[in-house]
């Protein structure tokens with residue numbers, strides 16, 4: 001299949017592009033590089049021995065997206081000008097015209113705290129960007145989308161494990177609402193026009209890295225998420241992990257999450273590509289098991305042989321006690337399930353961080 005991947009240079013995007021190429025799909029990558037490095041896709045090319053035509057563009061630019069999707073001359077081709085810039089490496093190689101069968105849509109802003117401070121930027125980028133992309137897809141006649149949603153749409157769940165039929169809650173921040181709004185837009189679109197095929201993938205907590213250690217998670221600034229923070233403590237970039245609350249109603253008092261290896265998550269997208277009926281469907285991508293912060297730290301210490309200094313800090317506003325998936329639907333309908341355990345997640349997170357203490361750096 002020929003697939004357009006937005007946000008392709010980012011953490012989950014780069015891992016998914018790699019899996020797509022290895023499965024024999026053709027990929028065109030789009031990213032505005034606002035939160036990622038071009039280097040990630042160069043490494044994907046090196047790992048797979050295949051080229052990834054790259055278009056530096058913003059999904060909010062509807063005409064640029066339309067040009068990429070239709071291969072309109074003068075915009076997305078090798079002579080691209082204006083809003084669409086192709087990387088020198090792939091210039092001339094190909095952004096082959098048209099014929100896309102699906103869009104896997106990762107592009108978005110994802111920092112929860114930042115979304116509270118800059119709600120307009122989040123709604124404009126995530127919601128506005130998705131609408132522009134959908135319009136361009138419609139105009140180009142490409143009506144299959146796989147969307148990166150999040151378990152955050154469940155809010156504070158009424159029970160765990162969480163099935164897709166659980167009510168969506170009230171996310172505690174604009175980021176979560178942007179995901180919920182996009183889900184609704186996609187549901188409405190699929191209901192209005194049966195030509196659309198939409199997969200809403202609700203990710204639990206993606207962690208780890210490709211086992212090669214060549215690509216991984218490279219957050220800008222202080223990591224918001226647990227595993228990148230632990231990794232940076234282990235590699236000497238941070239002093240200690242702050243554990244955000246040890247008084248939750250969980251076995252050891254710390255928050256419990258469903259960590260999922262990013263390679264398993266990436267493969268979930270390949271599984272979803274094969275599913276078209278009904279024309280809008282939600283799947284949880286999680287393991288079905290929850291681990292506490294202390295359990296995650298212990299697994300990382302085991303994988304790395306490093307002691308991780310921790311200090312207990314106040315709860316982080318908006319955090320919930322426990323969240324893990326019921327992943328049965330994805331297993332039954334997509335034939336997909338997570339294969340990597342927590343030890344493998346931490347081993348690969350450490351392998352990546354050790355090989356790339358400063359992430360992709362200034363490449």
Ligand code: NAD
Nearest residue numbers: 007010011012032033034035036058059107108110148150
């Ligand atoms: P990431 O920040 O590494 O990747 C997102 C990519 O999108 C980046 O490369 C960024 O430069 C690009 N981007 C952002 N806005 C853009 C725009 N307007 N035009 C073009 N490119 C743009 O994040 P990730 O962890 O790979 O997440 C991918 C998707 O999955 C996001 O939509 C995120 O909200 C969602 N998600 C992530 C997690 C997680 O914990 N990582 C959990 C649930 C859902």
Ligand code: UDP
Nearest residue numbers: 224225226229242243244255256257293319
């Ligand atoms: N957490 C923590 N210290 C950190 C980052 C996270 O104790 O520096 C905790 C957080 O409170 C939650 C778990 O680790 O219980 C996972 O947090 P993360 O931000 O990775 O994911 P999310 O909150 O989005 O599920």
